[in-house]
Amino acid sequence: MKLFHAPTSPFVRKVMVVAQEAGLLDAIEIVFNAASPVNRDAVLTDANPLGKIPALVLDDGTALYDSPVICEYLAARGSAPSLFPPNGPERWNALTQQALSDGLLDAALTARYEAVMRPEEKQWRVWREAQLAKIDGALQRIEAIVPTLDDAMTIGTISMGCALGYLDFRFAELGWRERCPQAALWFAEFDARPAMAATRPRERVA
Helix, strand or coil, X not given: CEEEECCXXXXXXXXXXXXXXXXXXXXXXXXXXXXXXXXXXXXXXXXXCCCXXXXXXXXXXXXXXXXXXXXXXXXXXXXXXXXXXXXXXXHXXXXXXXXXXXXXXXXXXXXXXXXXXXXXXXXXXXXHHHHHHHHXXXXXXXHHHHXXXXXXXXXXXXXXXXXXXXXXXXXXXXXXXXXXXXXXHHHHHHXXXXXXXXXXXXXXXX
């Protein structure tokens, strides 16, 4: 298998955490791709016409995208099916937690692109503030969720951990811990798990 990957991507991090939990890291070839939202890469778009990472190309050439699909595939193929609970309330909770966290990340990436990729004279402050409001709403919901969690690792908790880790990486100025003390306590313990510690976002070293 071949994974289009960037060490700064929280969605790639989700996939790498699941791959490690499923015992499939050795079966995955890592292919760096920056996946710019404004410059399409033909190599990446051949696998994913949306030009987004992560994208996983299977040994038979089939391409899977994006992170929710890849994560479920790896969990089912490897030794971590419990990351996606079977049908019932636990499954819907985990999938909703994943959707909440992915939505937080979508808003965070949109806000970041507005600030660092759009020319300053064309930046729309109101638009960026609207994305930050989505992040705040998602954080408040995560703060309400974490006291109900047990020690189980699911796609929901992995997604929440990757979302909070990305805020540390790119949005430290938001100071989310001060407003979400329960989430901060939960994250400190969850982010210390081996698969999370091994996948923390970082700038790529050439």
